Amino acid sequence: MATKAKNKNLHQAKNNKKDEFYTQLSDIENELRHYKEHFKNKVVYCNCDDPRVSNFFHYFSYNFEHLGLKKLIATCYKNQNADLFSQNDSEKAIYLEYYGDRNGNSVPDPEEIGIIELNGDGDFRSAESIELLKQADIIVTNPPFSLFREFIAQLIEYDKKFVIVGHQNAISYKEIFKLIKENNLWLGYGFKGGAGHFINTQYEDYATAGDHKEGMIRVSGVHWFTNLDISKRHEDLILYKKYNSQDYPSYENFNAINVDKTKDIPIDYDGFMGVPITFLDKYNPDQFEIIGLGISNSGIEIGVKPYTKEHKIYRKKVQKRGAVDGDLYMMISGEVTVPYARIIIKNKKL
Numbered sequence: 001m002a003t004k005a006k007n008k009n010l011h012q013a014k015n016n017k018k019d020e021f022y023t024q025l026s027d028i029e030n031e032l033r034h035y036k037e038h039f040k041n042k043v044v045y046c047n048c049d050d051p052r053v054s055n056f057f058h059y060f061s062y063n064f065e066h067l068g069l070k071k072l073i074a075t076c077y078k079n080q081n082a083d084l085f086s087q088n089d090s091e092k093a094i095y096l097e098y099y100g101d102r103n104g105n106s107v108p109d110p111e112e113i114g115i116i117e118l119n120g121d122g123d124f125r126s127a128e129s130i131e132l133l134k135q136a137d138i139i140v141t142n143p144p145f146s147l148f149r150e151f152i153a154q155l156i157e158y159d160k161k162f163v164i165v166g167h168q169n170a171i172s173y174k175e176i177f178k179l180i181k182e183n184n185l186w187l188g189y190g191f192k193g194g195a196g197h198f199i200n201t202q203y204e205d206y207a208t209a210g211d212h213k214e215g216m217i218r219v220s221g222v223h224w225f226t227n228l229d230i231s232k233r234h235e236d237l238i239l240y241k242k243y244n245s246q247d248y249p250s251y252e253n254f255n256a257i258n259v260d261k262t263k264d265i266p267i268d269y270d271g272f273m274g275v276p277i278t279f280l281d282k283y284n285p286d287q288f289e290i291i292g293l294g295i296s297n298s299g300i301e302i303g304v305k306p307y308t309k310e311h312k313i314y315r316k317k318v319q320k321r322g323a324v325d326g327d328l329y330m331m332i333s334g335e336v337t338v339p340y341a342r343i344i345i346k347n348k349k350l
Contacts, residue, residue, distance in 0.1 A: 022199040040068035045136030061108035093122025168221035188224030239267035253305035274342035291344040299326030
């Protein structure tokens with residue numbers, strides 16, 4: 001199916017709040033193997049997961065002793081049916097508690113899992129869910145993409161550690177970028193190829209042939225967001241290119257050079273640089289300083305100058321996509337060029 005049609009379905013998912021894409025067990029295993037040291041003697045809460053079918057609950061319950069967990073809790077929004085995609089129309093939701101294997105068979109048997117009815121609908125914002133949140137040390141889940149800002153805000157308010165799935169677009173949200181800039185949130189190890197294959201029977205199967213499964217949908221630009229320290233964020237990005245004005249043009253409305261690819265960051269430039277948002281996947285706060293986001297209102301906040309009247313008129317003639325004040329732009333071969341969103345950084349080691 002054409003990309004346009006795929007995007008239309010994804011937008012419909014967001015508009016209908018049907019963006020609860022269930023994560024594959026293999027993707028959960030690939031990411032969480034890097035965090036083992038953080039889980040010892042901790043209470044883990046999966047608060048956007050039907051506990052009887054969630055792969056997050058499956059992962060933590062089957063690895064309870066291996067990780068040395070203290071307790072596992074899982075809740076979801078009014079899903080009472082065994083069907084993964086029940087209609088959220090049950091009068092009551094439930095939550096599950098698991099304290100580990102009791103009969104020695106290393107399997108989370110039903111009689112070992114406490115099932116408790118909630119008075120409300122199990123929404124992560126409800127008073128009951130918040131009380132469970134207060135008990136938890138680490139939140140691990142795949143929250144609805146449409147509620148990502150609200151979900152993160154709650155975790156920050158209650159000072160919780162977390163490893164959650166989100167879309168790369170969230171980086172440009174003012175509230176999220178502020179947390180990244182202040183080193184209160186960063187990217188995890190990520191999905192292979194920057195795309196995730198999620199279980200979702202609501203839409204046509206877009207999974208690639210090599211990872212095909214009925215009822216799956218491929219979503220590009222997804223990532224893991226966390227505030228747990230991992231070795232990845234302390235690894236220096238190896239730089240090898242040297243600065244020259246031809247390969248690294250300067251912006252017309254901000255004192256910085258443009259870098260189109262993270263791997264091409266010059267090794268010898270000590271000024272401001274505009275790099276792609278994908279730079280955050282390689283970001284080491286000991287190596288680079290994040291100055292700000294060079295896009296729309298965020299760009300204005302860091303001193304990106306507005307377009308002149310002449311540039312606005314000329315830009316409409318040469319640019320297929322629009323831009324607004326606060327976006328960075330360059331003049332190349334007499335034409336205005338507006339790159340995609342850029343993060344402004346500075347090399348701290350020069």
